[in-house]
Amino acid sequence: MQEFTADLKHRMRGVWRDAELVDPNTHNNKLATYHSWFAIPSSRNERMPIIVPRYLHLDLSKHVMRNISKFRLRVHTLKDEAAAWLEDGSCVCDQCPGEDEHVQNEVHALLFCQDHRVCELRKHFFFLFTPFFEDFSAAQPFLLQQVNNQLVHDFLS
Numbered sequence: 001m002q003e004f005t006a007d008l009k010h011r012m013r014g015v016w017r018d019a020e021l022v023d024p025n026t027h028n029n030k031l032a033t034y035h036s037w038f039a040i041p042s043s044r045n046e047r048m049p050i051i052v053p054r055y056l057h058l059d060l061s062k063h064v065m066r067n068i069s070k071f072r073l074r075v076h077t078l079k080d081e082a083a084a085w086l087e088d089g090s091c092v093c094d095q096c097p098g099e100d101e102h103v104q105n106e107v108h109a110l111l112f113c114q115d116h117r118v119c120e121l122r123k124h125f126f127f128l129f130t131p132f133f134e135d136f137s138a139a140q141p142f143l144l145q146q147v148n149n150q151l152v153h154d155f156l157s
Helices: 002-020 030-038 062-072 079-085 106-112 116-124 149-156
Strands: none
Touching (some): 002 030, 030 106
16 A cells, blocks of 8 residues: 555656646646646655645635635636637637737736726735735736746745
8 A cells, every 4th residue: 555655646746747847828738827826835745744825724705715716726717718618719818908919817817917907906905916026006006027937826825
């Protein structure tokens, strides 16, 4: 049984090692996106307890908790996820004004989308963004330049 368990752990870690090699900004891969932006880093020490995401310790309603979990697990209706299920689905954000085409994924919705409703939400929760992103302001509640995956991970954690 110990050999089976060791082999299973090795194979499971292999899946995550493969996901580390894929950039979620360039590939629509659920596993790579989750691993890069949402997953809690696995410890090399197998005896260390698993650290659960911070939002699970907050005093949030069941509705909010469920929505955060769904977002983290990519169970949402953003174009990037919907396109994976539709043959001719487009990943382009249909909420942003202007001619630029942006992939509507989690990071775009949280940080870059210029839709007025999303910008109003960011203004309301401005205090969550400022510790991570200096470019945020009340006048411009969205980012104009890309950010690295580690900063996104830190923000979402």
